[in-house]
Amino acid sequence: MLELLNSLFIAPFDYGFMQRALVAGLALSLAAPALGVFLMLRGMSLIGDAMAHAILPGVALGFLMAGFSLPAMSLGGILSGLLVAGLAGSVSHMSGHREDSAMASFFLISLAGGVMLVSLGGSSVDLTHVLFGSILAVDSTALVLIAAISSLIVVVLAIVFRALVVECLDPLFLRGQGMAGGLVHGIFLGLVVLNLTAGFQTLGTLMAVGLMMLPATTARFWSKRLEGLIGLGILIAMLSTSGGLLLSYHLELPSGPSIILLAGTCYVLSALLGRHNSLLDKLRRRDAPLVARDAD
Amino acid sequence: MARLALRDLSLAQGGRTVLEHVEGQFPDGAITALIGPNGAGKSTLVQGIMGLLKPSRGHIDCSVPRERRAWLPQQLALDLSFPMSVEELVMTGTWPSHGALKDYCGPHYLKAREVMARLGISHLAHRPLGELSGGQRQRALFGRTLMQEAELLLLDEPFANVDIETIEVLTGVLREMARQGTTILVVLHDLDQLTRLADDVLWLADGHAQWSTTQAVIDHRQRSLQSMPPLKPTHPTDAPHARTAK
Numbered sequence: 001m002l003e004l005l006n007s008l009f010i011a012p013f014d015y016g017f018m019q020r021a022l023v024a025g026l027a028l029s030l031a032a033p034a035l036g037v038f039l040m041l042r043g044m045s046l047i048g049d050a051m052a053h054a055i056l057p058g059v060a061l062g063f064l065m066a067g068f069s070l071p072a073m074s075l076g077g078i079l080s081g082l083l084v085a086g087l088a089g090s091v092s093h094m095s096g097h098r099e100d101s102a103m104a105s106f107f108l109i110s111l112a113g114g115v116m117l118v119s120l121g122g123s124s125v126d127l128t129h130v131l132f133g134s135i136l137a138v139d140s141t142a143l144v145l146i147a148a149i150s151s152l153i154v155v156v157l158a159i160v161f162r163a164l165v166v167e168c169l170d171p172l173f174l175r176g177q178g179m180a181g182g183l184v185h186g187i188f189l190g191l192v193v194l195n196l197t198a199g200f201q202t203l204g205t206l207m208a209v210g211l212m213m214l215p216a217t218t219a220r221f222w223s224k225r226l227e228g229l230i231g232l233g234i235l236i237a238m239l240s241t242s243g244g245l246l247l248s249y250h251l252e253l254p255s256g257p258s259i260i261l262l263a264g265t266c267y268v269l270s271a272l273l274g275r276h277n278s279l280l281d282k283l284r285r286r287d288a289p290l291v292a293r294d295a296d
Numbered sequence: 297m298a299r300l301a302l303r304d305l306s307l308a309q310g311g312r313t314v315l316e317h318v319e320g321q322f323p324d325g326a327i328t329a330l331i332g333p334n335g336a337g338k339s340t341l342v343q344g345i346m347g348l349l350k351p352s353r354g355h356i357d358c359s360v361p362r363e364r365r366a367w368l369p370q371q372l373a374l375d376l377s378f379p380m381s382v383e384e385l386v387m388t389g390t391w392p393s394h395g396a397l398k399d400y401c402g403p404h405y406l407k408a409r410e411v412m413a414r415l416g417i418s419h420l421a422h423r424p425l426g427e428l429s430g431g432q433r434q435r436a437l438f439g440r441t442l443m444q445e446a447e448l449l450l451l452d453e454p455f456a457n458v459d460i461e462t463i464e465v466l467t468g469v470l471r472e473m474a475r476q477g478t479t480i481l482v483v484l485h486d487l488d489q490l491t492r493l494a495d496d497v498l499w500l501a502d503g504h505a506q507w508s509t510t511q512a513v514i515d516h517r518q519r520s521l522q523s524m525p526p527l528k529p530t531h532p533t534d535a536p537h538a539r540t541a542k
Contacts (some may be wrong), residue, residue, distance in 0.1 A: 159397065166388050176348070
């Protein structure tokens, strides 16, 4: 029995590449879900997706200039992500249009530009690598970079946490208190870009969003408190990462999709069986008799 | 001299002048109602006073420091589905003294408890905002404002979607704050609440403002009610000072 458990869960991590993949995945799991929870609560669930496309041209440029070097590609990704976030913010401020329309326009331009750059300078294999990542190819440099970015995100998020909460509820409160409008929002988007840049090596630019959003949206079926959402999100992300890696090892599946599909399975199960507002919860409530709640 | 005064103030929104040549002082320790038809510039004036909108002409003299100015927007402008409890919301009112980083400490929690007791929401302290009724939410938002220890308080339609009992509690709280010297401005639509709450009235219409007293507004309304067919509603724009206002 012990032997079976060992061969299922422990032995795969005897390999160096599996160890690095696990550590990278766990580091990302600590940082990403909290950002996802705030994106979700601000009604910006799809902004993460847009930002993921926005980092592509920078990653491609880094790749063209320095070859397959994670620091160069990450730096490019961060810069182009921040540029798109800044441009989208400025255009929406100038025009008065909602930020998501400007964001949609810029991320599409970025996506096309990025794919164009990769195709001009590399092969389709490179493109797949950038788009879908390969967590099993994480080397020590990449690991340090991922861990450093994740730690930075956690620390900065802790510093702006209260401001972020206050701003989510009442955006004008902080401006009334003299804080520059959009400062907190800008820092927050910067963190999202950082996180996606750390994630693209492991899961690819497109699926890095998955580790951010799916744990957050899943947690919503289980908790109504902010700390609960973040804590559960981290737990779900960690389980999905380790589970996904094991699945991909044993069944010879691609690792990135395994991780995200596992998180996706958690989401679907939670939507059906979760504690709050799931299908099961709705059915149960319909059958329950009226309970006298304290009068409103 | 009053803490808040408007000097030949003009305000514009998106290139369109909304208010022109507004003059006057808001008396300290009094409740002034801002009334007028939709689009008359009530919210624009509030934004100007909060420093969110630069005057296109003239200026706003306000000797109250920024962190002692509080603004309670309409409930609709707030995302009250955010997972936050009543107590947590009330505690965010400590922002002027605590900012983003300083830890909340015992005395502040005690004060928050006092505030909640005064507003009759102690039993809801740990309930999420999303589960509250309109009136309970408004009480919780007042709690945040009370924690701010504001010297200047601006409220936008504080009694919209709020039950009568809550209106009474909140009216009492506002009266008490005014007695202690807080300058209060309230955007109101309902003239019945005007009688109960306001000392003075600033009437906005057609880009201009007219100062008045609550009694004068009520008297005028009585007269216009008597002179009109019973079913026709009265509008603030029917008032003579709204038309003659300069």
